[in-house]
Amino acid sequence: MKEILPRQIESLMNILGTIPGIGAKTAERISFHIITSKDNMVQKLIDVLYDIKENIKICSECGMISDTDPCHICLSPERNREILCVVEKPTDVITIEKTGEYNGLYHVLWGVISPLEGIGPSDINISKLIERIRNLGIKEVFFALDPDSEGETTMAFIASKLRDIEGLNITTIARGIPLGGNIEYSDMYTLSRAIRFRTRLNDNL
Amino acid sequence: MKEILPRQIESLMNILGTIPGIGAKTAERISFHIITSKDNMVQKLIDVLYDIKENIKICSECGMISDTDPCHICLSPERNREILCVVEKPTDVITIEKTGEYNGLYHVLWGVISPLEGIGPSDINISKLIERIRNLGIKEVFFALDPDSEGETTMAFIASKLRDIEGLNITTIARGIPLGGNIEYSDMYTLSRAIRFRTRLNDNL
Numbered sequence: 001m002k003e004i005l006p007r008q009i010e011s012l013m014n015i016l017g018t019i020p021g022i023g024a025k026t027a028e029r030i031s032f033h034i035i036t037s038k039d040n041m042v043q044k045l046i047d048v049l050y051d052i053k054e055n056i057k058i059c060s061e062c063g064m065i066s067d068t069d070p071c072h073i074c075l076s077p078e079r080n081r082e083i084l085c086v087v088e089k090p091t092d093v094i095t096i097e098k099t100g101e102y103n104g105l106y107h108v109l110w111g112v113i114s115p116l117e118g119i120g121p122s123d124i125n126i127s128k129l130i131e132r133i134r135n136l137g138i139k140e141v142f143f144a145l146d147p148d149s150e151g152e153t154t155m156a157f158i159a160s161k162l163r164d165i166e167g168l169n170i171t172t173i174a175r176g177i178p179l180g181g182n183i184e185y186s187d188m189y190t191l192s193r194a195i196r197f198r199t200r201l202n203d204n205l
Numbered sequence: 206m207k208e209i210l211p212r213q214i215e216s217l218m219n220i221l222g223t224i225p226g227i228g229a230k231t232a233e234r235i236s237f238h239i240i241t242s243k244d245n246m247v248q249k250l251i252d253v254l255y256d257i258k259e260n261i262k263i264c265s266e267c268g269m270i271s272d273t274d275p276c277h278i279c280l281s282p283e284r285n286r287e288i289l290c291v292v293e294k295p296t297d298v299i300t301i302e303k304t305g306e307y308n309g310l311y312h313v314l315w316g317v318i319s320p321l322e323g324i325g326p327s328d329i330n331i332s333k334l335i336e337r338i339r340n341l342g343i344k345e346v347f348f349a350l351d352p353d354s355e356g357e358t359t360m361a362f363i364a365s366k367l368r369d370i371e372g373l374n375i376t377t378i379a380r381g382i383p384l385g386g387n388i389e390y391s392d393m394y395t396l397s398r399a400i401r402f403r404t405r406l407n408d409n410l
Contacts, residue, residue, distance in 0.1 A: 048213060
């Protein structure tokens with residue numbers, strides 16, 4: 001094996017193999033496709049990766065990846081600058097933007113507090129968040145974290161740091177029965193929440 | 206969307222999305238992992254892709270990808286130079302090498318004849334194959350192509366070009382019931398072949 005597979009290909013397979021969800025066989029398949037593709041994919045990838053390396057930065061305000069700093073959202077005069085949505089990772093910003101339901105600012109934590117994985121409050125982008133909330137005149141902090149124990153812990157920790165800010169609304173993405181879901185087969189925890197936080201229809205209609 | 210996702214990331218997603226088996230969502234996930242990974246993956250990928258671009262070539266003898274030309278197998282004094290294994294693509298060489306059952310030379314066709322996809326004999330690496338068989342004193346041409354209609358057609362076409370070479374053995378990888386397989390649930394085509402080409406145990410024991 002070793003003698004017939006050039007080390008460059010093995011290196012590419014090894015790098016791709018570190019991406020979560022890509023096993024050894026997939027890394028091999030992708031590597032060979034890249035190398036043997038007829039439309040100069042190696043050069044195209046070099047060009048775009050070089051462009052990324054040179055031009056993609058992390059917004060020093062919100063932590064989103066962007067080709068400008070501050071990013072387009074932080075700079076936009078069309079966004080509501082009194083509401084700040086807290087997310088775990090950059091892709092969550094994109095997912096929320098796709099809904100078209102949100103027009104405020106963002107803050108990317110780059111992780112959530114997870115004692116099991118040794119991730120504490122100082123390992124994620126929290127201090128800048130507190131600073132922004134205090135300095136920007138934010139009226140509502142809107143948590144859009146996954147409703148699991150890490151997300152809830154992170155939200156509770158940050159909320160505890162914001163308790164003294166007068167008039168600040170702290171909200172979270174609604175948790176309940178998903179559309180198309182089924183009451184009978186819902187887990188009891190979700191159903192309990194959906195009952196406790198039932199929505200007033202007259203507010204929404 | 207457009208305004209928040211830097212075009213560099215979209216370009217990377219588009220390139221990865223052209224790899225068979227990688228859908229839009231996977232391309233997005235891989236792209237964000239590469240860009241946001243903490244161990245400088247962008248630079249590592251640039252380095253290895255540049256190394257591939259500079260140093261990986263196609264062996265002018267057998268068509269295998271290699272960092273030398275001729276490749277290590279074509280150069281090796283330890284290989285049996287009288288038998289030539291014909292495969293469809295570079296990964297097939299690696300798969301066969303992994304078995305440790307074969308010690309001859311290879312020839313990579315870079316495809317198979319497929320009228321449905323508009324691939325004819327002149328689109329794949331056949332003329333060099335014929336030339337090698339005639340000039341290298343090959344005693345056995347061993348086809349290791351997939352046993353489907355394209356593979357069988359390709360094998361028949363090449364074999365017809367070799368008919369005049371005296372004493373040349375033309376062989377193919379055995380087709381039959383896979384180990385762990387089941388006679389009752391075999392398709393009739395496979396079972397018919399396995400009966401017709403039954404193996405003399407006294408040859409193999």
